[in-house]
Amino acid sequence: MEREIMVIREGREAPFSRGLLAQTLTQAGARAEVAYRIASEVRSELLAEERCRVEEGEVLARVRAKLQNTDALVVSRMEKWRILRESTEPVVVLIGGATGVGTSTLAADLARRLNIQSVIGTDSVREILRRAISPDLLSTLHRSSYNVRPEDVRVPMDPEDSVLFGFRAQASQVLVGVEALVDRSLKEGVNLVVEGVHLVPEMILSRYRDHPNVCSLVVYLSDEGVHRDRFHLRALGTAMRRPAEEYLAHFREIRRIHDYILESARRAGVRRVENVSLEAASDAVVEIVLGRVSGIAEQVLER
Incomplete structure (x- = not known):
């Protein structure tokens, strides 16, 4: 033996x-x-x-x-x-990106590779808030991120403008819950990955963007055809999810949100990762996070 x-x-x-x-x-x-x-x-x-x-x-x-x-x-x-x-230093990773670009898949793979136990989607945060807040108070919260109607925003405007206006309104509401999660994670020293469409770089509190323990990045797909195909793949074998047709019916709105998030990342100086290949994208995300982790470790060494 x-x-x-x-x-x-x-x-x-x-x-x-x-x-x-x-x-x-x-x-x-x-x-x-x-x-x-x-x-x-x-x-x-x-x-x-x-x-x-x-x-x-x-x-x-x-x-x-x-x-x-x-x-x-x-x-x-x-x-x-x-x-x-x-050490007791936690790592919080925020992965933003439009519906269908693969934030949840990358978040799960990152958590597996870095042995992070907690992964939370902003859609889950939104669902909790929906249970607590009536549609009469915040109607935008009770819509899909890409399907806010002009009457939901309660401000006269062109329907084209209502897409981003409604999305930003919803994102700001969901981010209140996200901020509570991040604060708790940092306070208790727990590693955490948060992913979802609502993580708009410019709307995330500056104290998180600049915090050494928080790593923010945005995922995108520059090819609209690839983005469209992802919705069909997403629907396969997932009977509980919405059919691809529903997403594709709002694809134009989803792409507007996609481009807005990507531009927000550029303005905020947040790293962007294209997710054409899961393996390549996952490697890039790990590289970004480990780069941030190395910085925290160096600070620990200097103490």
Whole structure:
């Protein structure tokens, strides 16, 4: 029977886990196949040397030596992420983007790759507010983000203008709930990902845009044809969701909101990620978040 390797950290022992070690590497940006290969190599070496008890620092030193010649950037990130993980500093990621561009898919993938347990959509926040606030008080809150009618805004205007006016009104209402979530997360030191159409960069409080623990970005699709196709894919196998036809009937309004959010990101200096390829977009999002994480870790090191 193969003997178990115990890893010692601050006087406490825990079984060596290839999965956890590989997860640490993927959090730092290593490819999954590389991460698992290195974790397996380290374990095999320790078994061959009959090392049944080993300090965590030595395990990480072996990993760094294997990575140094192939991906020095991951080595740097790995150390910073480890320091951050052991600190009380939370990370809050805000992923904005119009309906259908893939914010929820990217948020879920980011959370999986960075081991963040809490992912909340702004649609869920809106649904809670709908239960608490009557349509007579805030009619825009009870519409889809792209389907606010001129009479809902209660201000005389051209129907064309009512699309963005109504969307901004709804976004400002939903952001009250989002701000409460972010404040709680920062206060309690809990990592959190929030995604959704209502995360308009210029409407997010400046204290969050400038906060070192909060990372904001916007997802987009420049090709309208690709955007249209996403609604058909979104409807497949999801009987509880609205059919693609309903979204496509309001595609013009959705694209107006899409372009408005993208321009808002440009004006606010918020990073933008095109989501044509999920893998490439996910890598880009992880890169942005890890860049922000590295900054927090450096601050922790300087204290």
